[in-house]
Amino acid sequence: MPETKFIRPFPALTPAQRYHLEVYGYVVIENTLSADETGRLHEAMQRLKRDLLANDDPSKVGVHNCRLSANKPHYLHFAHILETNPAIFDYLTHPRLVGMAEELVGGTVRLEESEAVINSRDPETDCSTPARFGFHTGTAPDVGSYTENGLYHCTFVKTLSNLTELGPDDGGTVVVAGSHKVKGDREAILAAAYEDRTLIHQVVAPAGSTLLFGEALIHATGQIRSDRERVIVIGGYTPTMFQAWNDQEPSAEFIAATPEHLKPLISGSDKWSWQQRRRSLDTPAAR
Numbered sequence: 001m002p003e004t005k006f007i008r009p010f011p012a013l014t015p016a017q018r019y020h021l022e023v024y025g026y027v028v029i030e031n032t033l034s035a036d037e038t039g040r041l042h043e044a045m046q047r048l049k050r051d052l053l054a055n056d057d058p059s060k061v062g063v064h065n066c067r068l069s070a071n072k073p074h075y076l077h078f079a080h081i082l083e084t085n086p087a088i089f090d091y092l093t094h095p096r097l098v099g100m101a102e103e104l105v106g107g108t109v110r111l112e113e114s115e116a117v118i119n120s121r122d123p124e125t126d127c128s129t130p131a132r133f134g135f136h137t138g139t140a141p142d143v144g145s146y147t148e149n150g151l152y153h154c155t156f157v158k159t160l161s162n163l164t165e166l167g168p169d170d171g172g173t174v175v176v177a178g179s180h181k182v183k184g185d186r187e188a189i190l191a192a193a194y195e196d197r198t199l200i201h202q203v204v205a206p207a208g209s210t211l212l213f214g215e216a217l218i219h220a221t222g223q224i225r226s227d228r229e230r231v232i233v234i235g236g237y238t239p240t241m242f243q244a245w246n247d248q249e250p251s252a253e254f255i256a257a258t259p260e261h262l263k264p265l266i267s268g269s270d271k272w273s274w275q276q277r278r279r280s281l282d283t284p285a286a287r
């Protein structure tokens, strides 16, 4: 029987995972994806890379409405991967991962963007000096965040899953821990973090793990110092009444072909019928 309802766990995080998210602004959940799911996704990304690079201009919308928004020999950034492969669609609609995003948003979500990065060591990297990073945010404390039941929520959330193993030299995402709650001058926060680097946390996790964070947290791509290629896939989620990222609205044909029970997630069709969902810190995770 085909699915008719989109059932996802709530709350998706254990109290300890929720507390970690509260304090640091992110949590890494290991092995959210099976080896099979990780392998399918890795293969899908390698195929997409080949197909896009075969285009005359990979920055123009090409393979299944996807494009390369950065195209350097050591760094490829893919925008709007949603429509490219069933493995990627399954990732972006993965009930547990969507449940994790809903928990941080504090209610039902729509897909806001779908991206990926394939990168390797930048030949310019000077491994003898401490790394500097391209730190950024997608929203800000207060503007994009609020508190319910004493817990932090953010209206722009990412699930970022690594398809390759990330050791300490493999360039996992870096974040300035706790910056999701700190209103104030970005440069001052960064100066503090570079002075005390224990404030900069880096994702180190087995392939198939997921970093969940809100975009008010200051974050960046880590620095690869090893010879390993890094492959990550990214889902962005917002409350249902928000818009997709620029040029990441799914095509009408793709929405028409999406199973009914997943249409609101993909298209944002629930709009202002947003349903808030609240938990308390001590609520056990649903399985």
Ligand SMILES: O=C(O)CCC(=O)C(=O)O
Residues within 6 Å of the ligand: 117, 158, 160, 172, 173, 174, 219, 220, 221, 222, 232, 234
């Ligand atoms: O490449 C990464 O690890 C970070 C990706 C990122 O900055 C983002 O999704 O906003």
